[in-house]
Amino acid sequence: MKHAPRLSEQSHDIQGILKSGFGSLTVSRFRLLTIHDAKLAKAWLAQLLATGLIVSAEQVGKPKPAKEKQEKQEKEEKEEKKPVDAVVSIGFTYSGLVKLGCQETSDHPFPTPFRSGMGSELRAKLLRDEYRQWTWTDHEGPGGGAVVHILLAEWRRRGVASGLPPINPSAFSVIEAGDDSDFFDGDGKLSEPFGFRDGLAQPVIRGLRDQDGGSLTQVRADAAGFYDDRLVEPGEFILGYRNEYDELTFCPNVQGWASASGRFTLNGSYLAVRQFEQNVTAFRAFEAAHSDFEAANGVSAGEKLMGRRKNGLPLSWKGDPTVPVSDSAADAFRYRVEDANGFMCPKGAHVRRSNPRDSLGIDVQSSIKSSKLHRLLRRGRPYAEASGRQGIFFIACNADLERQFEFIHQRWLQNRRFGTLESQDDPIVGSQSCPKAFTIPGEASGSEVSLQHFTETLGGGYFFLPGIAALKFIARV
């Protein structure tokens, strides 16, 4: 009987994106590559690996030493964290892996959703994307768009030039999702184009915590007893480890892979990627049209749609909303006891749908346990083009596309009967035809507002984010 790999011993092989959102690297850029020549593509991958831009989780923070005391450990974390100026993460679609010569084995094939691809007709139906007009995708389907094979995500510190090896047009064609974009303010807080703080409400991977948010002691204290709500087992995001079912996440394999540690996909993850263009003008016009709502209620109608205040505080925040608080404190809330009827955060609001916390089950504990089965580690960033178009390049890391991304998208965001709602999908990313209604519950009875589309999906795909050793294998296979 052999023990499964330990996360603490494998962080050198896990891409850094799974540990950190790289909050200090404020400039981001996303590229989608279509392979034309596999040999040249591999050569380019080898060059990329040689640049050292693809960092491991170990390089963006020390793994947790098992026997050290907590204070000592936190001190070490601060002392030994190496600052990185630029990071690249790379993921491959199923067809990309096949193009590069990776053939799945018959006993351990890739999961059906990944093989099928987000762009396929079947997934369009399952994801309830009513109308697709995509510019890129991972698989030929009803929305059209170029079929891409590789996702290249780059984060850089302000003022640092890109260190990517030049992309040979014979090897790839490239789609750029936005230009170099920086949506961080002077305090290092990220906001998306509608003006909302972004990147809050992230799950914390047990044993691989992102230290961007401050010391563990402080974060726990700020969470006021709700810290465990966001603590999720590593197997929910990294393949090969214990997940919330206490089971090792399934690791597919490819032919020719030989490693004593485990299969090809060990230490990898799946990325569900969508490019949303945000119609900022329409959103502002909506808020202006409902300015009387803000005057009467203290929060804008737009904040009700999102389910959060623009500064990131929950709508149920009881303190002075103008006083800044830590991200951990801003994310320490539940719905069931304080806001069961949605008087503060509407039941159909975007954040309540995408993470219902304790609101959907039979009691608090079972609801939280259940919602942990459907969490996403969001690593996307807002983007902007020189033309003025802007949006979010949404990247969600998850280990089970069906149970996590697809479930959230199909059953929560796009579900018009979410809870007991009638004919209402997500007010921000829903694909229902417009104008559509959105209910804002209230005393005695709620009100309804009419919505237009505020976002449009321009493309989407599923990518596999390999471990470092697997990436080297892809480059030389």
Next chain:
Amino acid sequence: MLEIVRQQMICIVAPGWSGGAELPAPLHDGLNAFLRDVAVVHFASIGLLPGLTGAPNPQPSLVLELAVEEGFRPYDLLYRLVYHPGGTMWALFGSMIAPNVAEPTAQHKQQLLDKLMSWHSIADGGFVGARDRSVRQIAMEKDLLDQTRVEARKLKPKYGNDRTAFALALARWASTNPDFGWAATPAPRSYWRGKGAGIGAKLAYPVAAIVLWFALLGIVWALPRAYNWLFGAPGHVGQAIENAITATTECLFTMSWHGLLAFAIIVFLVWLFLVPLPAQFVSWRRWLNSVQQELDRPTETLSSLATYVGGWIIGVPLLLAVAACAIAYTLAPLAYALAPDYMHAVIEPKLPKLTGLQIIVIAVAAIIVVLAIGALFYRLNRYFKGLSERFFHPLQDDVPRAQQIHPSIERCEAELVDGTQHMFSLTELRGPQWWSAWCIRVAMRIVTFAGRVFFTQGWLGNAPGIHFGHWHIIDGGRRFLFCSNYDGNFGGYLDDFINGAAVGTTLAWRWTQLHPRDPALAGQPGIAKPRSFPPTRFVVFRGVKCELKFKSYARDSMLPHLYHFDACNRTVDQINLATGLRDALFGERNEKNDDLIMRAIET
């Protein structure tokens, strides 16, 4: 009582399907019109079961699943379907009775009815979420809800912030609206959702049964004495009868209260160890939780293996010993009645002579020892952290071909993405099949009973969204068919089972396995490699908790539907909300009802 539930879910398995993998469009449309017109069918689905391995006829069987209103006997239902003027049942099954006959005669129809009766199977067990509503009721209550919302929009400017006045105005509008005269009568309820819904009522039944049993014994005991009192002293025969009745009733009486006492002590001990002691002692609570976690653990660890072995060495003998003591104590009066000398001379000297105080001291000491053992293990785990990490670290596990879904199954799921989902699952019974069938039937009756009596609010355990879920043992006890109509998607549905009804699901499915089988027709899923249900520990633990194995097992056992009918296309939550609104609008004017109305109109 269970028959009512089981008859609501019927499967007709008709062997020898010679058609294709798709129903012709006219038949599809005809079925829709026919089922709407019949108006008692909530859900209907058609699928193809692959031929039985080794059966002379390799053709697939056509399965028609019907989920119908409460109170229909299968014959009455099938009669209604067969003799419907549309003749759709003949269009579906006629070729299996008399090929190439387009217009059936009365004799043909009778033959079809007889055949359907021989092919039908009522559920061996099942659960109905929105149990006691008819198709018509769901549709009418939906209409009431929709129209109330429309009316509320009109009234809102007038009553804006006054909940009581707003609710009263809506109630007045509803009660004076002639379209809703039907709603003034309270929504019909099955007994267990209505008068019997309280826990007091549910407890009263077993208590009443016990009291009646003792009363019956008392009456039987008193009968010969009453005879003597009325008619004077009996003769020899009468005396003998009186002695026999007295001895029997006194023996039964003593056995009954012995059994009752033993049962009460066991219940008390279970309650003591699972409720107050965990609440009082943190270490015991954590140790108890960790034992359950180890028994349920899907990926093996040294700790789960040790717990399992420990369970066999300590737990099982201990439980058997407790059960043996209870049985011996219950049967002791019988032994004294049958062989008093042997009991006095042989057995009694071997029994320890203990005073009541000594028994109490021993019991308390035993409880303390058990608590101390729990605390010791808990502290050992905390103290030897390094060792403990190794002990609890998962061992490598290989689950081949996990997370694979056949395209035909995904297509079916995509087709129903905006409505109620459906699944057919076909597995084979594990050998010996008679034993598996018996175990399944017992488990199914327990699940059906629990669903009927306790889980009356649309949740099975903690699993929401099930409209009709039912199990059938078919093909002479060889195969096991599971059909379900549920809200959500398949993965989420299984997650609900894993988290909310793990024991019942494990009990229902652990007696099955997957044998290699060819697809029913080209394009349908087959099974390449045989597989067992995920391994269980002590019958009820683990099993479905192995997510990968369980989902893969369930996925691979699935068959696509050729046709699906949903009379209402409402979620269980929506159905419950509409009924709640009806009761609130036409019920008492109080805060609870007013609030329910306000919440209902803003959905």
